[in-house]
Amino acid sequence: MVLKNAPQNCKMTWHEIHHELIKCCAQETTKLVIEELGGQHFAILADESADVYQNEQLAVCLRYVDKKGRAVVRFLGIAHVEDTSAMTLKAAVEDMRMKYNLTLAMVRGQGYDGASNMKSNANGLKKLIMDESPYAYYVHCFAHQLQLTLVAVAKESGDCTWFFGQLGILLNVLGNSCKKMRMLRMALAEELIDALELEEEDVGTHSHTQHPLACRWRKKMRGRRTQEEHTKWSCLICELQLLSPFIDTSKGEHLQGKTL
Numbered sequence: 001m002v003l004k005n006a007p008q009n010c011k012m013t014w015h016e017i018h019h020e021l022i023k024c025c026a027q028e029t030t031k032l033v034i035e036e037l038g039g040q041h042f043a044i045l046a047d048e049s050a051d052v053y054q055n056e057q058l059a060v061c062l063r064y065v066d067k068k069g070r071a072v073v074r075f076l077g078i079a080h081v082e083d084t085s086a087m088t089l090k091a092a093v094e095d096m097r098m099k100y101n102l103t104l105a106m107v108r109g110q111g112y113d114g115a116s117n118m119k120s121n122a123n124g125l126k127k128l129i130m131d132e133s134p135y136a137y138y139v140h141c142f143a144h145q146l147q148l149t150l151v152a153v154a155k156e157s158g159d160c161t162w163f164f165g166q167l168g169i170l171l172n173v174l175g176n177s178c179k180k181m182r183m184l185r186m187a188l189a190e191e192l193i194d195a196l197e198l199e200e201e202d203v204g205t206h207s208h209t210q211h212p213l214a215c216r217w218r219k220k221m222r223g224r225r226t227q228e229e230h231t232k233w234s235c236l237i238c239e240l241q242l243l244s245p246f247i248d249t250s251k252g253e254h255l256q257g258k259t260l
Contacts, residue, residue, distance in 0.1 A: 017057055021209060034101075036067070036074070037074075040065070040241070041106050042064035042108065043107065043111060043136075044060065044109040044111070044136070045062070045110075046112055046118075048084050056081050056082070057080045058092050060077055060092075061074060061076055069196045079095065084117055086125045086134060089117070089118075090125055091128070108135060109139060110136050110139070111140075114139070114140055114141075114145075117249040119140065161175055239251040
């Protein structure tokens with residue numbers, strides 16, 4: 001009744017109101033994270049990234065053991081930085097730590113990538129934090145280790161090298177052309193409609209032997225799986241077809257017989 005009697009002009013569609021709502025949600029979420037931490041020891045996970053305007057920023061997460069004995073990782077926040085030097089990143093971590101009343105004495109671990117500004121024993125972020133908290137041991141991020149391993153393995157394969165090289169060119173061409181992106185979306189939409197129509201025909205031919213409820217449920221699930229499969233696989237195929245005149249396939253002729 002309250003919403004029905006409220007003025008209909010308060011729709012909160014202004015962008016500043018959206019930002020305020022997002023900020024309030026972030027503050028309440030972070031407050032719950034700090035309460036869950038409860039003054040216990042934790043590890044710092046940080047990584048450099050960039051926003052849509054290519055501005056440098058530092059993403060910080062906390063890893064700790066909750067009251068149920070589970071190791072959890074919680075996102076703490078993002079700090080915009082002028083550069084990615086160790087001193088600048090250390091200042092960003094300090095500001096965020098002080099904002100949420102966290103002390104370096106509580107830190108029992110650090111997890112970063114393998115960049116020199118992060119793990120250097122001379123003047124890296126790891127060294128700067130360990131100077132103030134000797135028990136904040138550094139561990140090279142396992143996800144980054146896996147990424148480096150996959151890259152090293154892929155470089156030894158000529159097929160992988162060719163594929164990812166062409167894929168990089170493909171993404172650059174599509175990312176810089178609104179017209180090609182629109183063509184890709186239209187091609188994907190047409191393929192998705194055709195696939196769903198085929199699924200409906202297939203289900204309809206067998207519906208007389210099955211229970212109607214089971215038939216409708218199977219139809220719904222198969223349509224959803226078809227949509228996911230075409231979204232994942234048809235996207236790359238459509239991109240290759242649209243840009244086939246610009247892609248050198250001389251090194252990948254032996255792949256076409258295996259995959260297409």
